[in-house]
Amino acid sequence: MFETVTPPEPDKIIRLMGLFAADPRADKVDLGVGVYRSPEGRTPVMAAVKAAEQGIWERQETKGYVALTGDPGFLDAMRRLILGDAVSASRVAACGTPGGTGAVRQVLETVHRLRPDATVWISDPTWPNHPAIIDHLGQTRQTYRYYDAETGGIDRDAMLYDLAQTRGGDLILLHGCCHNPTGADLTRADWQAVAEICNRTGAIPFVDMAYQGFGDGLEEDAAGLRLLASALPEVLVAASCSKNFGLYRDRVGAVLVVTGEGKAQAAAQAVLAGMNRQSYAFPPDHGARVVQDILADEGLERMWRAELDDMRAVMQGNRVALASALRDATASDRFGFLAAHRGMFSLIGASPAQVDILRDKHGIYLVGDGRMNVAGLSPETVPKVAAALAEVLA
Numbered sequence: 001m002f003e004t005v006t007p008p009e010p011d012k013i014i015r016l017m018g019l020f021a022a023d024p025r026a027d028k029v030d031l032g033v034g035v036y037r038s039p040e041g042r043t044p045v046m047a048a049v050k051a052a053e054q055g056i057w058e059r060q061e062t063k064g065y066v067a068l069t070g071d072p073g074f075l076d077a078m079r080r081l082i083l084g085d086a087v088s089a090s091r092v093a094a095c096g097t098p099g100g101t102g103a104v105r106q107v108l109e110t111v112h113r114l115r116p117d118a119t120v121w122i123s124d125p126t127w128p129n130h131p132a133i134i135d136h137l138g139q140t141r142q143t144y145r146y147y148d149a150e151t152g153g154i155d156r157d158a159m160l161y162d163l164a165q166t167r168g169g170d171l172i173l174l175h176g177c178c179h180n181p182t183g184a185d186l187t188r189a190d191w192q193a194v195a196e197i198c199n200r201t202g203a204i205p206f207v208d209m210a211y212q213g214f215g216d217g218l219e220e221d222a223a224g225l226r227l228l229a230s231a232l233p234e235v236l237v238a239a240s241c242s243k244n245f246g247l248y249r250d251r252v253g254a255v256l257v258v259t260g261e262g263k264a265q266a267a268a269q270a271v272l273a274g275m276n277r278q279s280y281a282f283p284p285d286h287g288a289r290v291v292q293d294i295l296a297d298e299g300l301e302r303m304w305r306a307e308l309d310d311m312r313a314v315m316q317g318n319r320v321a322l323a324s325a326l327r328d329a330t331a332s333d334r335f336g337f338l339a340a341h342r343g344m345f346s347l348i349g350a351s352p353a354q355v356d357i358l359r360d361k362h363g364i365y366l367v368g369d370g371r372m373n374v375a376g377l378s379p380e381t382v383p384k385v386a387a388a389l390a391e392v393l394a
């Protein structure tokens, strides 16, 4: 069966991980894949996670199946964390998934089944796996303009113009916070404008919430999504615990469907259960239980929130340090946008050829579109990275 197959190319992020791993240089710098690193260059297991895992080890007495949609306690904790009290619990259907990518896949596949004619609108640019999954499912997609490379901010007028072209039932894929790859987020007024467009055209927002807590804080980062949820009849959410709980390899994610109370909510819950059953039956439990146990215990939650605050401060510190080093190195404010962006990523404005030079000559790894993971920087590497960027992007 496979003899005649042309092997598919991995996407640009996965390809870069392979190139970095194969590079023997000791002073190489990984600013590629979106993984948090401490100033010492580690991706630590959070102390709150360790403590929760210990509790599970001590108390768990069975590894029997839980439920097709995952543990209701986990789903309720995720609903509260993400939606706060923006909508009543009776309007929300939910299921656990293997990671945020699993959630994105389940949402898109659900929409594909229920509304095969819907167009999925994605920002230009977006995370490469969004169009990859949409294409894999055979959905129709369109891009809406988003990023203004001149200002390092959002091209608001163009975005709203494009979104106004959506039709009833279309899906608008938005990044809840910490836009990947640009680092440029919507303001409250922008979220409000998107809500008004959805109300007018009948398009449904689909919010990918992969970095809650990495921008301005847990509540702040969810404010836009909550605004949509309280203003619209239907909102779909794909959530990830990879980054904010550091549970990357444990694959912890969830789908939240905000819909009508009663019949609609019950139907959505049954659809999600069926989707899970046909994809992988039961979602993974261990990481989800860690999250559930942390959020159910005041002490553990406090510990986790403090660790998350520290991670956010490290990333913001890296941004400020790099922007300042680049100001000195280029005698200009050209890279000032770095400090204004939020989350792990920024588009640095490097062409693919410049990205190649940064990698080959300086051992600095950025994604081909010029995306930099600022969490990969450290006080030690900022001067080297700033000097190389100033030279190569001159």
Ligand code: LMR
Pocket (backbone or CB within 6 Å): 013, 032, 033, 034, 035, 127, 180
């Ligand atoms: C990224 O964008 O680098 C992360 O979300 C990891 C991934 O799966 O691509």
